[in-house]
Amino acid sequence: MRVLCIGGGPAGLYFGLLMKRQDPRHEVVVVERNRPYDTFGWGVVFSDATMDNLREADPESAREIDAAFNHWDDIDIHFRGRTMRSSGHGFIGIGRKRLLNILQARCEALGVELVFETDVQDDQALAETYRADLVIASDGVNSRVRTRYAGTFAPDIDTRQCRFVWLGTKKRFDAFTFAFEQTEHGWFQAHAYRFDDDTSTFIVETPERVWRAAGIEQMDQQQGIAYCERLFAKYLDGQPLISNATHLRGSANWIRFNRVICNTWVHWNTLAGGRRVPVVLMGDAAHTAHFSIGSGTKLALEDAIDLASNLRGMTEPGPDALDEALRRYEATRSVEVLKIQNAARNSTEWFEHVERYAGLAPEQFAYSLLTRSQRISHENLRLRDRTYVEDYERWLARQAGVPEESLRAHDGALPPMFTPYRVRGLTLKNRVVVSPMAMYCCVDGVPGDFHLVHLGARAQGGAGLVMAEMTCVSPDARITPGCPGLWNDVQRDAWRRIVEFVHAGTGLAGGARIGMQLGHAGRKGSTQLGWQAMDHPLPEGNWPLVSASPLPYLPGISQVPRAMTREDMDRVRDDFVAAARRAAEAGFDWLELHCAHGYLLSSFISPLTNRREDEYGGSLANRLRYPLEVFAAVREVWPSQRPMSVRISAHDWVEGGITPDDAVEIARAFKAAGADLIDCSSGQVSPEQTPVYGRMYQTPFADRIRNEAGIPTIAVGAISEADHVDSIIAAGRADLCAIARPHLADPAWTLHQAAQLGYRPVDWPVQYQAGKRQLETNLERAAALAGAR
Numbered sequence: 001m002r003v004l005c006i007g008g009g010p011a012g013l014y015f016g017l018l019m020k021r022q023d024p025r026h027e028v029v030v031v032e033r034n035r036p037y038d039t040f041g042w043g044v045v046f047s048d049a050t051m052d053n054l055r056e057a058d059p060e061s062a063r064e065i066d067a068a069f070n071h072w073d074d075i076d077i078h079f080r081g082r083t084m085r086s087s088g089h090g091f092i093g094i095g096r097k098r099l100l101n102i103l104q105a106r107c108e109a110l111g112v113e114l115v116f117e118t119d120v121q122d123d124q125a126l127a128e129t130y131r132a133d134l135v136i137a138s139d140g141v142n143s144r145v146r147t148r149y150a151g152t153f154a155p156d157i158d159t160r161q162c163r164f165v166w167l168g169t170k171k172r173f174d175a176f177t178f179a180f181e182q183t184e185h186g187w188f189q190a191h192a193y194r195f196d197d198d199t200s201t202f203i204v205e206t207p208e209r210v211w212r213a214a215g216i217e218q219m220d221q222q223q224g225i226a227y228c229e230r231l232f233a234k235y236l237d238g239q240p241l242i243s244n245a246t247h248l249r250g251s252a253n254w255i256r257f258n259r260v261i262c263n264t265w266v267h268w269n270t271l272a273g274g275r276r277v278p279v280v281l282m283g284d285a286a287h288t289a290h291f292s293i294g295s296g297t298k299l300a301l302e303d304a305i306d307l308a309s310n311l312r313g314m315t316e317p318g319p320d321a322l323d324e325a326l327r328r329y330e331a332t333r334s335v336e337v338l339k340i341q342n343a344a345r346n347s348t349e350w351f352e353h354v355e356r357y358a359g360l361a362p363e364q365f366a367y368s369l370l371t372r373s374q375r376i377s378h379e380n381l382r383l384r385d386r387t388y389v390e391d392y393e394r395w396l397a398r399q400a401g402v403p404e405e406s407l408r409a410h411d412g413a414l415p416p417m418f419t420p421y422r423v424r425g426l427t428l429k430n431r432v433v434v435s436p437m438a439m440y441c442c443v444d445g446v447p448g449d450f451h452l453v454h455l456g457a458r459a460q461g462g463a464g465l466v467m468a469e470m471t472c473v474s475p476d477a478r479i480t481p482g483c484p485g486l487w488n489d490v491q492r493d494a495w496r497r498i499v500e501f502v503h504a505g506t507g508l509a510g511g512a513r514i515g516m517q518l519g520h521a522g523r524k525g526s527t528q529l530g531w532q533a534m535d536h537p538l539p540e541g542n543w544p545l546v547s548a549s550p551l552p553y554l555p556g557i558s559q560v561p562r563a564m565t566r567e568d569m570d571r572v573r574d575d576f577v578a579a580a581r582r583a584a585e586a587g588f589d590w591l592e593l594h595c596a597h598g599y600l601l602s603s604f605i606s607p608l609t610n611r612r613e614d615e616y617g618g619s620l621a622n623r624l625r626y627p628l629e630v631f632a633a634v635r636e637v638w639p640s641q642r643p644m645s646v647r648i649s650a651h652d653w654v655e656g657g658i659t660p661d662d663a664v665e666i667a668r669a670f671k672a673a674g675a676d677l678i679d680c681s682s683g684q685v686s687p688e689q690t691p692v693y694g695r696m697y698q699t700p701f702a703d704r705i706r707n708e709a710g711i712p713t714i715a716v717g718a719i720s721e722a723d724h725v726d727s728i729i730a731a732g733r734a735d736l737c738a739i740a741r742p743h744l745a746d747p748a749w750t751l752h753q754a755a756q757l758g759y760r761p762v763d764w765p766v767q768y769q770a771g772k773r774q775l776e777t778n779l780e781r782a783a784a785l786a787g788a789r
Contacts, residue, residue: 001026001311004132006120007139008032010297011283013103013112014058015136015304020110021058022312028112029130033119036104042168042202042244043195044099045176045294048090050301057305061106068102069094070194074175077366078235084366088384091176091294093195099297123148124269127277134322135269135279136307138300141258143285153281154263160290161352163216163254164205167225171239173200178369179235180354186210187354190232191292202241203291204228207352211254221253257348260288261341265330268323276319278326282307287337289344292351293373299337306333342694343373349700356707360732363395368731374696378416378726379757389413396730415759417725417750421464421735423676423712425641426589428464428513428736429763431729432750435716435738436467436517436592438479440529445472445485446494452501458743459502459512460765462750465736466502466512468495470519470594471583473575476543477520477600480529486518486579486586496586503587505765515590516583517647518576518634522600523547523561523609535687546572548603548626549611554687563612572600573630580634584642591638593631596649597684601627605666606649606685608657620662624669635674645714646670647679650701653689660701667709678705679714679738696724702734714738722753755779 003019005012008030016028051069055062069092077084107114120126123145127135137145146153169192177192187210191203211217216224225241245253265281283300310325310332350357350372357368370376382389393413398404400419407414421428434455441450451468459466472478472485485491498514505511526542527535537559545561546568552558564572576593583591595601603609604626610617616626631646638644648670650663658666667678680702683689691697698717706713715734719725725737742749754762755775764772 002131002133003028003136004127004130004134005030005136005138006123006126006145007137007143007283007285008034008100008104008114008116009138009140009283009300010099010103011285011300011304012136012138013100013107014061014301015138015282015308016112017061017103017107017110018057018304018308019311020107020112022308024111027130028107029115029132030107030112031115031118031120031126034116036101036114036116042096042166042199043093043193044096044297045091045093045193045195046298047294048092050298051092053302053305057308058106061102064102064106065094065099068098068196070196072175072193075370076173076175076177077369078177078179079362079365080180082362084362085175086366086370086381086385086388089176090384091193093193093201095195095199098196120144123279124271127269128271132277135277136282137279137285138282139285141260141284141288143281145279146262146281146285149267149279152264152267156261156263158259158261160257160259160348162205162207162348163211163256164203164291165224165228165243165254166245167202167204167228167241167243169200169202169236169239169241170198171200171202171236172198177235179232180358181231182358183210183214183231185213187358188228188231189351189354190228190235192235202232204232205351208256216254224254257290258288259290259341259345259348260284260286262286265334266326278322280307280326280329287341289337289340290348290351292347293340293344293375295340295344299340302336303333343375346700347373356704357732359707359710361399363392364730364732367392368733371727371731374727377723378730379723392730409761415722415726415754415757416729417722417737418754418759418762419729423643426513426643429511430462430464430750431725431736432463432465433515433714433736433738434458434461434463434466434743435740436469437740437744438469438483438530440480440482440531442482442484445475445478445483445487445491447484447491447498448494451484451494452498455498455514456501457747459505459514460768461743461746461748462754462762462764463512463739463743465515465590467515467517467590467592467738468498468588470517470599471495471579473518473520473572473579476545477525477572477575479521479525479599480527481538481541482529483521486516486582487575489582492582492586495583495588499587513589515592515645516586516588517592517594518579518583519594520572520576520600521545522598522603523551523558524553524598526559547600548609548616548623551609551611553598569626569629573633576630577633577637580638584637584639588642590643590645591634592645592647592679593627593634594647595627596647596679596681598649598686601630602649602685606652606658608652608654608686620665621669624666628669628673631670631673631675643676644674645677645679646675647681649682649685650680650698650705651682651691652685653683653691654686657685660704663701664705664708667705667711667713671709671711675711677712677714677735678702678709679716680705680734681716694718695720696728699728699733702728703731706734707732712736716740722757725753758783 016030019026071092074087173192179190188206194200267279282303289295307329310329314321390413397414418430474487502514546564547561550563552560652658699715702713702715712735714736716738
């Protein structure tokens, strides 16, 4: 095979040498626009796992890279005069120039032809010149080849919010170092690490608005460097900062990161004589990952490994076999790259919003930084550095009010999910909430034995708070005929029976608390049960609907609701007040107002469902007017010592709908009205929604609202492990975690997660203590057997 690589960075060089290594008959040419020893970066970072991949792919070059690497395990975080260190992270750094030179020498030794100082203007002409059977476009983030075939590759390029400059220094850092400095204009941060015996990379980063406000845009290169030297002088020990991008003028060496995602990585050209030749993207031409997770070079090298492996696996020559190999390459690598890019996105956004987290205590700020990408969880961090995690757990427990004698009883540390949470006059024993989940099992709105068993079992299962499903304030407020209500005293008394059972705890010391969620279905009412035709009207017996505007939920299928009049608003507000009074009489510990998921109050908030032209429509402030009115009326009758939360849809997932920016303002409005927490859900406002699902996918909304609006939050959505809860609570991303489906599958989810963690001081019902001992013994045996293997 004749292979042409356009771009002589790590991807092109490594692919070239791998192809020659696996079959010397391949003719491989790498064309690079720069000279052999030009480079405009400083050092690159790998993980130990990446080096394992390189050793397997090409032991010879790996030995040289290994010998040139500087290895360290520690991360130092400097913030507000404090230094926090965590160990066990396993990083290795090497100079970019040194890495390229090693790969260049290895290519030459294997017979790869290297062509330097050649700026490729026409990839097709070059492919003809070399009679290429395969063209690799490894020409970087600003790839000309990708641009030429943009119609095929469909690149999505997102220019991020921060400016950064890539500098070096002779100060030798003995840990990967993050340093944060606040100026009158905002926060700057440095990412620093040593990559050879006497040189360190020193990247300075700050949001665009801060960069402009500081005047760096108007500075020449040396003035900009001098500014950074003054700002970070305490970390440099008198050493200057150095630029090797002297070809750039003024502030041009301060750039913004481009996140690149391509829909496909392979384009087929038809050259002279009808010969079809594929052009394949690799490295930064195909995808980028923010430097804050140090994976750009890793991804490029692993692209090369994967493609070379797929080509080696071709069963026969020819375009069909080549096409199949390239399809396999794209299919496997795109998934792995997306995982890294998702982590990189989380990391990027964290550094873009340092101000959001600057109010955290230094201890929590550092933990938030270490776990920012979500690749490192609480238990993963414990594997890396048990001492750091246990010290942090003790600090966090003290912040939650756990007395020292209790900490000593817990062997000095307490998993974050098992720290207590106090709000108003209520203390929850832990941070786990059984999320409100519709059961559709009531008759005339009256909860019966099913709800007693359902909620009672989950209360005995260890959660700190058990939430009843959305309970409707009037018969016409129901979603379905099976939904519960609180519009009469019979319903109140049925709920009281359940509340008293939960409070009794059946022998459980420090039992669960129970909350009521009040709502009105609005335009989503009068529908079939959840396991029937969900969201579709009843076959018969439908009742009239009201909403903010006369818009059906499912056009052409759902009923068209009546736009609420002021008289309607008064009636519904009073229904909420009466239901709240009954909830208090039934003994509920907590009340939540449902303003999410397209139900009545949500329909006022979202511009997708509120088309009113009166004082209740238009601006966000106007759209919030009625939900805030209902909240205020309910808060007035709800006992002052009992907490009240509000569930919102923090993202409609539809263009023109509520955004996370809006959600912060919505939370601020409810906070000002007296809300204690915001329950941060999303979606279900419009059937046109296109959510981006994933592990803990809604937690970023809780994070933003908590740390920007300054109100405690409940995180919900795809939280399924104790490790998720611990990571969220420990990082200050939310104060409580509401868990739904795992609690459907396992009523004792919290108790079982404690056993999995090896956390023994958790209360089980006295009747089930024998099961606790058996479960813990079985788990200990399984762990011992796994360790022996």
